Amino acid sequence: MHATTMLKDARMEFKTNEETKQLIxxxxxxxxxxxxxxxxxxxxxxxxxxxxxxxxxxxxEESNRRLAQLLANPPAPTEAMRQLAELPxxxxxxxx
Numbered sequence: 001m002h003a004t005t006m007l008k009d010a011r012m013e014f015k016t017n018e019e020t021k022q023l024i025x026x027x028x029x030x031x032x033x034x035x036x037x038x039x040x041x042x043x044x045x046x047x048x049x050x051x052x053x054x055x056x057x058x059x060x061e062e063s064n065r066r067l068a069q070l071l072a073n074p075p076a077p078t079e080a081m082r083q084l085a086e087l088p089x090x091x092x093x094x095x096x
Contacts, residue, residue, distance in 0.1 A: 024039060
């Protein structure tokens with residue numbers, strides 16, 4: 001579902017100066033959108049980008065080689081890992 005077609009049930013308000021307000025209004029007009037649609041589109045896109053970047057793990061070439069070695073030849077489990085594996089599974093909850 002596209003962001004503009006979703007039910008809107010949350011409100012956000014921002015304070016700014018007149019110059020910034022005019023700039024955002026002009027940009028929205030040039031994009032053929034109202035200020036709310038323009039601002040939400042820009043904020044949503046940038047927010048997705050920020051979250052996506054922070055969700056990625058970037059490794060150096062050496063760290064990447066080490067990870068590949070560990071995945072190919074994992075070390076023997078420690079006592080703490082064996083104890084963790086013996087714990088009962090958490091119950092699952094059905095979603096409506």
